[in-house]
Amino acid sequence: MEIIKSNITLDAKGLACPMPIVKTKKAMTQLEGGQVLEVQATDKGSKADIKAWAESTGHQYLGTVEEGEVLKHYLRKASGEETIDKKHPHVINNDDLQSKVASNEHIVILDVREEAEYAFNHIPNSISIPLGDLEKRMNELNKEDQLFVVCRTGSRSDLAAQKLAANGFTKVVNVLPGMSNWSGDTASLNL
Amino acid sequence: MAVIIMTAKEVTQRVFNKQELFLLDVRNENAFQDWKIEGQNFEYLNIPYFDLLDGVDEILDQIPTNKEVLIVCAKEGSSIMVAEMLSEAGRDVSYLQGGMKAWSEYLEPVKVGELKDDGAIYQFVRIGKGCLSYMVVSNGEAAIIDSTRMADVYTTFADGIGAKITNVFDTHLHADHISGGRTIAEKTNATYWLPPNDATEVTFDYQPLEDGNSVTIGNTTIKIDALYSPGHTIGSTSFVVDEKYLLSGDILFIDSIGRPDLAGLAEDWVGDLRETLYKRYRELSDELIVLPAHFMIIEELNDDGSVAKKLGTLFVENHGLNVADEEEFRNMVTGNLPPQPNAYQEIRETNMGKISPDEERQREMEIGPNRCAVR
Numbered sequence: 001m002e003i004i005k006s007n008i009t010l011d012a013k014g015l016a017c018p019m020p021i022v023k024t025k026k027a028m029t030q031l032e033g034g035q036v037l038e039v040q041a042t043d044k045g046s047k048a049d050i051k052a053w054a055e056s057t058g059h060q061y062l063g064t065v066e067e068g069e070v071l072k073h074y075l076r077k078a079s080g081e082e083t084i085d086k087k088h089p090h091v092i093n094n095d096d097l098q099s100k101v102a103s104n105e106h107i108v109i110l111d112v113r114e115e116a117e118y119a120f121n122h123i124p125n126s127i128s129i130p131l132g133d134l135e136k137r138m139n140e141l142n143k144e145d146q147l148f149v150v151c152r153t154g155s156r157s158d159l160a161a162q163k164l165a166a167n168g169f170t171k172v173v174n175v176l177p178g179m180s181n182w183s184g185d186t187a188s189l190n191l
Numbered sequence: 192m193a194v195i196i197m198t199a200k201e202v203t204q205r206v207f208n209k210q211e212l213f214l215l216d217v218r219n220e221n222a223f224q225d226w227k228i229e230g231q232n233f234e235y236l237n238i239p240y241f242d243l244l245d246g247v248d249e250i251l252d253q254i255p256t257n258k259e260v261l262i263v264c265a266k267e268g269s270s271i272m273v274a275e276m277l278s279e280a281g282r283d284v285s286y287l288q289g290g291m292k293a294w295s296e297y298l299e300p301v302k303v304g305e306l307k308d309d310g311a312i313y314q315f316v317r318i319g320k321g322c323l324s325y326m327v328v329s330n331g332e333a334a335i336i337d338s339t340r341m342a343d344v345y346t347t348f349a350d351g352i353g354a355k356i357t358n359v360f361d362t363h364l365h366a367d368h369i370s371g372g373r374t375i376a377e378k379t380n381a382t383y384w385l386p387p388n389d390a391t392e393v394t395f396d397y398q399p400l401e402d403g404n405s406v407t408i409g410n411t412t413i414k415i416d417a418l419y420s421p422g423h424t425i426g427s428t429s430f431v432v433d434e435k436y437l438l439s440g441d442i443l444f445i446d447s448i449g450r451p452d453l454a455g456l457a458e459d460w461v462g463d464l465r466e467t468l469y470k471r472y473r474e475l476s477d478e479l480i481v482l483p484a485h486f487m488i489i490e491e492l493n494d495d496g497s498v499a500k501k502l503g504t505l506f507v508e509n510h511g512l513n514v515a516d517e518e519e520f521r522n523m524v525t526g527n528l529p530p531q532p533n534a535y536q537e538i539r540e541t542n543m544g545k546i547s548p549d550e551e552r553q554r555e556m557e558i559g560p561n562r563c564a565v566r
Contacts, residue, residue, distance in 0.1 A: 016266065016268045017240075017264065017265060017266060017268045017269050018240050018241070018244075018268055018269040018272050019268070021240075021241045021244070022244060025241070025244055044551075044555065045265050045266070048219055048221065048222065049219055049239070049241060052219035052220065052221070052239060052241070053219075053239070053241040056239070056241070056242060
């Protein structure tokens, strides 16, 4: 079983509704935009409610892992990243990337979302390096490869693409919009 | 202002009496849309509790001050929170004790009629789910038909009227709720009857219920006569009680008829269903009072809260009994089926004794509306 990384873990075990959500809301205020919260709860109803609450507040519900009696919910705090202007000049849309994947072209897909986002849903065989780790893990990538950089909405991947280009990667393409609208095959980690 | 506790029984009285009630349901939208408390004069507002964590000021103008207001959630915790907030804002409000969980499990006993020699037949209305079960009482003995899993309700009720439970029946293997039949029979040493055609996979001992079986309750002869009436399941059996009442199980309802697909065999069983409804039931007296195992909509309740109607009336009014063309009937019951009940396979396996989920899980499996009929 993979361990999913989070920035804060909230223990709401043994608490009945509405407390898991009351505590989740409070814990969210301690996170920065884009960070991941893990909520551990035993109230079965918490899954549907956390999901609905996230939708109504704009946070991103990533998924839930069940470990015996404990439900581990993963949420990513709203960041407002969607509104930032994208600057990297080379882009591809989801559909065109999907045909490349389907035709088995030799391509490398780099997923720069948080590990917890990647864990629940990603393009098969894509590589996971969160944007925040890219600087120190850039050496894992090959400068000659054609790199398709993907995130949820195209903003973090835009920043990642700029960073890679500045470091001598020449064939870097940003995927727009990214996983939020991906209709091709996906995989998840063995959770 | 005080926060008032309202019990499921008190809400049930408001349903039966067609009273007005304003329900503020604070569950999430999907849960509310899937299943809610139904009443003919009830008004609804659904705002999830998690949208009210910062206060109720914004919704105050949507909450009437000239009506009883009831706050409802899944298990009561969130409704108490919201009720307290509204109370602090100066409103008189109630919350439903135990939430939808209690609503789903509440049974209201309604006496539907007298039987000969001081006997009586009671209908247990599971108002939140639309399940109906029965107790036939005569001379200190009782029989139970199609009981829900809340076994204590029946044993306590029987104790209260000084009756000993001697026979327990299920008209068929249920797919929408967990039967309490086996539990009650074990507790009271009663005989547990099941139609053998539905019981081929059960893991416990039972008394096979065959067409023509007649069971006497009490030392006078209140007879329960079994009538094989397949169609909802292959084993479905109806009962004629005291030559007055037809317990139709999930074959015939007041405003709809049974669906043949919950054991996966809609195409095979539609012919049986037709035969039962259009031939076997036709041979019975029009004067029999039909007592089904379910109601679907709150309008099916009589003024006293019971669900019962003469067979002759149903032959005129129930659409499912008035489809002359066999092909059209086949299309109606196989083509246009509502979604299947939550967890119906798991419920069937529980009723067969194959799995034994804990109470919490059983409760969860039964959550949601009833979907046993086609209209």
